[in-house]
Amino acid sequence: MCSHCSCGQPTRTVQLRHNLLATNDAAAERNRERFAAAGLLVLNVLSAPGSGKTALLEQLARQWRPAPVGVIVGDLATDNDAIRLRAAGARAVQIQTGDLCHLEAAMVGRAFDQLEPQGMELLLIENVGNLVCPTAFDLGEQLRLVLLSVTEGEDKPLKYPALFKSADVVVINKVDIAEAVGFDHAAAHANLAGVAPQAPIFEVSARSGVGLDALMHWLSHQRQ
Amino acid sequence: MCSHCSCGQPTRTVQLRHNLLATNDAAAERNRERFAAAGLLVLNVLSAPGSGKTALLEQLARQWRPAPVGVIVGDLATDNDAIRLRAAGARAVQIQTGDLCHLEAAMVGRAFDQLEPQGMELLLIENVGNLVCPTAFDLGEQLRLVLLSVTEGEDKPLKYPALFKSADVVVINKVDIAEAVGFDHAAAHANLAGVAPQAPIFEVSARSGVGLDALMHWLSHQRQ
Numbered sequence: 001m002c003s004h005c006s007c008g009q010p011t012r013t014v015q016l017r018h019n020l021l022a023t024n025d026a027a028a029e030r031n032r033e034r035f036a037a038a039g040l041l042v043l044n045v046l047s048a049p050g051s052g053k054t055a056l057l058e059q060l061a062r063q064w065r066p067a068p069v070g071v072i073v074g075d076l077a078t079d080n081d082a083i084r085l086r087a088a089g090a091r092a093v094q095i096q097t098g099d100l101c102h103l104e105a106a107m108v109g110r111a112f113d114q115l116e117p118q119g120m121e122l123l124l125i126e127n128v129g130n131l132v133c134p135t136a137f138d139l140g141e142q143l144r145l146v147l148l149s150v151t152e153g154e155d156k157p158l159k160y161p162a163l164f165k166s167a168d169v170v171v172i173n174k175v176d177i178a179e180a181v182g183f184d185h186a187a188a189h190a191n192l193a194g195v196a197p198q199a200p201i202f203e204v205s206a207r208s209g210v211g212l213d214a215l216m217h218w219l220s221h222q223r224q
Numbered sequence: 225m226c227s228h229c230s231c232g233q234p235t236r237t238v239q240l241r242h243n244l245l246a247t248n249d250a251a252a253e254r255n256r257e258r259f260a261a262a263g264l265l266v267l268n269v270l271s272a273p274g275s276g277k278t279a280l281l282e283q284l285a286r287q288w289r290p291a292p293v294g295v296i297v298g299d300l301a302t303d304n305d306a307i308r309l310r311a312a313g314a315r316a317v318q319i320q321t322g323d324l325c326h327l328e329a330a331m332v333g334r335a336f337d338q339l340e341p342q343g344m345e346l347l348l349i350e351n352v353g354n355l356v357c358p359t360a361f362d363l364g365e366q367l368r369l370v371l372l373s374v375t376e377g378e379d380k381p382l383k384y385p386a387l388f389k390s391a392d393v394v395v396i397n398k399v400d401i402a403e404a405v406g407f408d409h410a411a412a413h414a415n416l417a418g419v420a421p422q423a424p425i426f427e428v429s430a431r432s433g434v435g436l437d438a439l440m441h442w443l444s445h446q447r448q
Contacts, residue, residue, distance in 0.1 A: 174405075
């Protein structure tokens with residue numbers, strides 16, 4: 001049985017998972033080399049469903065101009081997000097994962113084949129909305145951006161610690177309605193400081209635009 | 225390769241998943257027999273992280289009195305939810321899943337061993353916050369309750385269709401802040417009617433209590 005927790009998974013399942021991750025890691029390394037050769041800053045953007053990933057990416061695509069922003073966006077179904085992102089000026093490729101709960105590096109590599117990297121500085125990978133499964137899958141990104149909405153509660157870093165521990169930057173979204181939902185900023189920052197002390201925190205509203213300048217400034221200094 | 229979608233999963237992974245689900249289905253049948261023998265109405269409660277599952281269950285535990293409500297609650301880490309639910313009068317057992325993204329029937333069976341069913345009419349199983357992975361795992365429940373928060377957007381039934389298709393009832397939560405987040409009730413109902421026409425819909429606020437009477441009334445008529 002799995003020796004990590006009380007999940008009761010058989011050892012064979014755990015072993016297969018390790019093999020799957022090793023295959024993914026090799027594909028992620030190939031992606032990383034391709035991204036570096038193209039001079040791209042690449043972010044893996046992760047959150048729960050409905051935290052506002054697409055709205056944030058629309059804002060980044062608009063504000064990063066004149067350079068075009070590339071987006072690879074994963075959803076189980078629909079290509080709504082790619083359509084929204086193209087309308088915001090992004091070069092967007094949609095991946096439909098069917099019933100798969102996360103993106104994998106090989107899928108991202110195939111999607112990247114469809115993007116024209118000429119003139120592009122920033123590539124955003126919008127993962128499937130899920131605070132668990134994407135954690136273990138390196139996509140070849142430079143930075144992981146984990147998005148948390150004020151509507152989800154201050155305790156999410158404690159309940160989904162592995163994902164938050166892997167974050168390079170945490171963005172708290174929907175701060176324009178923080179008061180209406182009784183969001184406790186101090187508790188959220190204390191929980192993040194305990195679980196993800198490595199990650200700078202930005203508070204934004206992708207809807208109103210509040211806080212985006214500081215995030216844009218930080219991102220523009222992360223290009224190698 | 226997987227023939228269902230563009231996920232690129234190897235056939236061996238897909239086959240192992242089928243075996244895992246067959247094992248789970250057998251354990252779910254055993255749970256179902258035990259739940260029926262105890263005369264329990266059992267709900268599998270599913271949503272994204274932060275939709276308000278625990279707040280809804282606290283309300284149901286309080287309002288179902290004088291009969292005690294049982295809760296089996298799954299989280300990757302912490303036992304915060306079981307503590308909250310006991311304070312609301314529930315008999316609660318916490319399952320910590322480690323890095324597992326969903327509950328499985330065997331885990332629920334072991335947790336049920338720790339509950340005292342005497343006098344209990346209602347057992348609520350709070351799944352891990354995830355709109356993908358719990359879909360395929362029958363826990364032996366009679367009913368699936370899928371919770372959607374107004375803060376997550378009206379498009380979630382389209383983006384996570386498999387889970388919503390499996391719902392016996394859909395509850396839209398946080399309607400007290402629907403206006404503040406610009407929630408489009410008509411669009412949400414149209415999307416649910418397309419994906420999950422079988423499921424009655426209740427609009428509630430677990431925080432303010434609005435709409436809970438109608439949900440309680442419906443639930444009280446689902447006991448066999």
